[in-house]
Structure formats: C-alpha cells, structure tokens
Amino acid sequence: xxxxxxxxxxxxxxxxxxxxxxxxxxxxxxxxxxxxxxxxxxxxxxxxxxxxxxxxxxxxxxxxxxxxxxxxxxxxxxxxxxxxxxxxxxxxxxxxxxxxxxxxxxxxxxxxxxxxxxxxxxxxxxxxxxxxxxxxxxxxxxxxxxxxxxxxxxxxxxxxxxxxxxxxxxxxxxxxxxxxxxxxxxxxxxxxxxxxxxxxxxxxxxxxxxxxxxxxxxxxxxxxxxxxxxxxxxxxxxxxxxxxxxxxxxxxxxxxxxxxxxxxxxxxxxxxxxxxxxxxxxxxxxxxxxxxxxxxxxxxxxxxxxxxxxxxxxxxxxxxxxxxxxxxxxxxxxxxxxxxxxxxxxxxxxxxxxxxxxxxxxxxxxxxxxxxxxxxxxxxxxxxxxxxxxxxxx
Numbered sequence: 001x002x003x004x005x006x007x008x009x010x011x012x013x014x015x016x017x018x019x020x021x022x023x024x025x026x027x028x029x030x031x032x033x034x035x036x037x038x039x040x041x042x043x044x045x046x047x048x049x050x051x052x053x054x055x056x057x058x059x060x061x062x063x064x065x066x067x068x069x070x071x072x073x074x075x076x077x078x079x080x081x082x083x084x085x086x087x088x089x090x091x092x093x094x095x096x097x098x099x100x101x102x103x104x105x106x107x108x109x110x111x112x113x114x115x116x117x118x119x120x121x122x123x124x125x126x127x128x129x130x131x132x133x134x135x136x137x138x139x140x141x142x143x144x145x146x147x148x149x150x151x152x153x154x155x156x157x158x159x160x161x162x163x164x165x166x167x168x169x170x171x172x173x174x175x176x177x178x179x180x181x182x183x184x185x186x187x188x189x190x191x192x193x194x195x196x197x198x199x200x201x202x203x204x205x206x207x208x209x210x211x212x213x214x215x216x217x218x219x220x221x222x223x224x225x226x227x228x229x230x231x232x233x234x235x236x237x238x239x240x241x242x243x244x245x246x247x248x249x250x251x252x253x254x255x256x257x258x259x260x261x262x263x264x265x266x267x268x269x270x271x272x273x274x275x276x277x278x279x280x281x282x283x284x285x286x287x288x289x290x291x292x293x294x295x296x297x298x299x300x301x302x303x304x305x306x307x308x309x310x311x312x313x314x315x316x317x318x319x320x321x322x323x324x325x326x327x328x329x330x331x332x333x334x335x336x337x338x339x340x341x342x343x344x345x346x347x348x349x350x351x352x353x354x355x356x357x358x359x360x361x362x363x364x365x366x367x368x369x370x371x372x373x374x375x376x377x378x379x380x381x382x383x384x385x386x387x388x389x390x391x392x393x394x
Contacts, residue, residue, distance in 0.1 A: 005278075011046070021274050021275050024287055034055050155273035247296070
C-alpha cells in the first residue's frame with residue numbers, strides 16, 4: 001500500500017532529507033501534506049515538485065502569498081494556515097505517517113494530535129517530549145500510535161532494542177548517548193565568551209539549522225536528548241549517560257544487564273534514521289553513504305565534561321526538579337539561543353539564562369496537567385528568560 005505522509009516542517013533540513021528518501025522509492029509514498037512556518041517561496045517550490053493535497057503556513061498573509069504562487073503555476077494544492085491547521089493535518093484520517101520536524105515547543109500540539117490519532121509518528125521534534133513528557137507518552141499509548149524516534153541517537157537506541165517494548169526494562173542496565181562535542185570540544189573554555197554565531201553554527205560533522213547548531217555547540221542539544229530518552233525508553237535519569245565520540249560513527253549504545261553492549265553505527269547522515277522511521281520494521285535504501293571500516297578514522301571516546309558543557313548538567317537538574325521544569329528549561333533555551341543569534345547576548349550567557357530560569361521558576365503540579373497548562377508555563381518561562389536576557393544586555 002502507498003504510505004501517505006504529512007511532513008511538518010518540510011523546508012527544514014530534516015524535512016528536506018525526508019523528501020530525499022521518499023524520492024528514492026517512487027510509488028511507495030505519497031506526499032499528502034507539507035507545512036512550513038514562514039518560508040513561503042521554499043514551500044511553494046516543494047509543492048510544485050510534489051503536488052501535495054495540502055500545504056500549511058503560519059499566517060493568513062503567508063497563505064495568500066502561497067496560494068497566489070501555486071495558482072499561477074497550476075498547482076491545485078489546498079492551502080491552510082495557523083496552528084490548528086497543523087493539528088488537523090497531523091490527525092487527518094487519510095494520513096498514515098507524520099514526520100514531526102518542527103523545531104521547538106511549537107511542534108507539541110501537532111505531535112499530540114498525531115499521537116492521539118494513532119499515526120506512525122516519526123519524532124524529530126525532541127521538544128515534544130522535553131515539554132510534553134508524561135502527557136505526550138500517555139497520548140501515544142492511548143491513541144495507539146507507532147512512535148519512531150528520528151534523532152540519530154534515539155533511533156540508534158531504538159534499533160538496538162527488540163520490537164516488544166515490554167521487554168526493554170528487563171534488558172537495559174543503561175544507555176549511552178554519544179555526542180560529537182561540537183565545534184568547541186577542545187577550545188579553551190575561558191575564550192567561549194567571544195564565540196560568534198557563525199562560529200557556533202559551524203558543526204564539524206552534521207549539517208543542521210542554526211538553532212540546533214548552537215544547541216550542539218553548548219551541548220544543550222544533548223541535554224534535551226537526555227530528557228527525551230528518559231521518556232522514550234521509560235528510564236530513570238541515572239540510566240541515561242553521555243559520552244563524547246568526535247567521529248559521530250557510533251550513534252548510541254545500549255548497555256545490557258549482562259554488560260554486553262549493543263551499538264548502531266553509520267555515517268553521520270540523517271537520512272538513515274529517517275529511512276528507519278519510514279520503513280520500520282523493514283529496511284530500504286536511504287541514500288546515505290556506506291560506512292567503510294577500512295577507511296574510517298579510529299573511533300575515540302571522551303568524558304562529557306559538565307564544566308566545559310554546563311548545560312548538560314541542567315538536564316539532570318530539571319529532571320530532578322518538579323514536573324514541568326524541563327518545559328521551563330526548553331523555553332529559556334529557545335529565548336537564549338535566539339538572543340545569541342541576534343547578537344544581543346554572549347555565547348556564555350545562554351547557560352546563565354537557562355540556569356537562572358530552572359532555579360527561579362519552580363512549577364506546581366497544575367502547571368503540567370494539560371496541554372494548555374504546559375503551553376502557559378512555556379510562555380511564562382519565555383517571559384522570565386527574556387527579562388533576564390535584557391538584563392544581561394544592559
């Protein structure tokens with residue numbers, strides 16, 4: 001059967017790679033819906049190529065502009081707009097699979113909609129679990145969704161585990177998430193206050209958007225992945241560990257109760273976990289380069305130093321704090337990274353803003369009771385972090 005796919009965040013790097021994988025398999029997939037936040041021209045080009053049934057953008061003005069371009073090109077794609085449109089498309093009865101590649105907390109409502117509708121949900125939006133946590137996993141269980149992680153690290157763990165989720169707890173002692181260490185793995189920490197946005201975005205191994213590239217440079221990306229893994233695999237925080245692996249060949253490992261180690265290896269290319277998400281439990285061509293053991297560099301490992309990467313420790317602090325604290329951490333980090341990319345705060349201020357938010361905003365149980373509560377907490381944390389960022393610019 002043809003698999004109808006909705007791609008949330010189609011103009012980003014994960015969305016583009018998803019379409020690259022789909023293009024390798026004519027007749028196997030139908031691009032049913034494509035969405036973008038504000039890249040109207042890029043989305044128009046994709047609609048011209050793929051002729052989806054639906055497309056969605058952020059605002060009425062963007063929708064009008066997209067509609068004009070498509071009509072002029074003779075493309076019959078129906079154009080929608082707004083957050084509710086994303087939820088409607090993610091839960092559409094004709095959609096089989098949803099690639100959730102929206103960056104940030106903004107992707108949570110649509111992810112929840114797909115989970116509650118029982119879709120094959122390919123999760124590249126780690127913030128859905130960082131912000132939603134328990135609420136999101138309950139939606140997956142109640143809706144009967146097939147949750148397939150797309151982050152390379154979590155996909156690696158998933159691939160190392162049996163299909164029967166009920167046996168995972170009996171097998172796992174702990175998991176090891178690998179991290180490249182980003183562009184500043186060996187840089188003198190005393191010089192990090194001078195880092196520019198372009199330097200922070202120059203990742204040595206992966207091609208990513210600017211926000212996630214900065215997160216990789218601070219290791220906040222790995223901090224969020226620790227939180228994501230805690231929920232995905234139902235682990236205690238202490239069972240989620242991090243090690244630096246600069247070559248990015250081993251994507252993560254499962255240490256079993258008998259101390260055997262299961263690892264997934266491959267070239268650093270997001271098309272592999274995307275292909276796994278589209279094909280699971282099968283396997284098919286991804287378009288990624290093959291791993292050549294005779295020519296690849298020696299594989300090395302280093303400790304993940306919380307002194308050099310203090311953001312990593314915040315993940316464990318937030319998991320130990322009241323539920324909702326990971327929501328606060330994510331919101332503060334989005335504000336801090338945006339301020340850094342805009343040149344308003346220094347690179348080292350990102351951690352200051354994040355740490356102050358986690359320590360200064362302690363949620364109550366009511367703050368994490370529903371989607372609306374979490375989104376309200378997210379907005380409160382953003383205002384809190386923004387105020388601190390403005391203090392740092394004075």
